[in-house]
Amino acid sequence: MSAYVPEKGDFITLSFDPQSGYEQKGRRPALVISNFLFNKATGLAIVCPITNTNRGVPFHLPVPSSSSLMGFxxxxxxKSVDFKTRRAKFVEKAPAQxxxxxxxxxxVCVK
Incomplete structure (x- = not known):
């Protein structure tokens, strides 16, 4: 059986430790935004962590109620993460929207 390689749109769980400052820490869910070819070639995945706390931040997107996950x-x-070292596990696919x-x-943020 081959090792899991995340795909764009996967909700995964992984460890965000170590962290610093305002970065998220601990094992938590995240949304993968990089594509499969990048992830497979580099061993990295570009992800956005998910928080349970609604702080009204305009860059936070609510996880749809149809998901098994809750939060934003x-x-x-x-963040770019080594998905093997951080023990990424697939949860489910995120909605296309x-x-x-x-x-x-x-x-918008990087233009």
Whole structure:
């Protein structure tokens, strides 16, 4: 059986330790926003962590109620992670609209 390689739009859980400052820490869910080819070639995945706390931040996207997860995708904390070392586990696929919205926010932030 081959090792799991995340795909764009996967909700996963992984360890965000170590962290510093305002970064999320501990094992938590995240949304993968990088594509499969990038992830497979580099062993990294670009993710946005998910928090349970609604702080009214405009860059936070609510996880749809149809998901088994609850919370808000923290698009401003986009991060590249080694998914093998951080023991990433697949949870479920995110809705297409959530992925599009997250990528649009990232695009606006980095232009």
């Amino acid at each position: 995708v923290m698009v401003e904390q986009v 959530l992925i599009e919205d997250a990528l649009a926010i990232v695009d």
